[in-house]
Amino acid sequence: MEDRIKESLVALMDAIRRSDGAAIASRMALLDGLVGEGRGSLHPQLVHFLERRSYPKALLFLGGESGIPAGSCGGRR
DSSP: OHHHHHHHHHHHHHHHHHHHHHHHHHHHHHHHHHHHHHHTTHHHHHHHHHHHTHHHHHHHTTTTTOOOOOTTTOOOO
């Protein structure tokens, strides 16, 4: 599941760089579906990032990064 999410995030970021509205909408819908499907088995922090559309943070999380900066939601510091 995480591999599919990561692939979709990478494709979404590429679509954003290309300003491809249709691809952006498609990837966002796919990510929403994957979160709904995998909610019970995914790490809660990853779900948090995806639900709040913090896609760069989700990619950092999936890449094993630590010290992901807290956002406006007041996450842990």
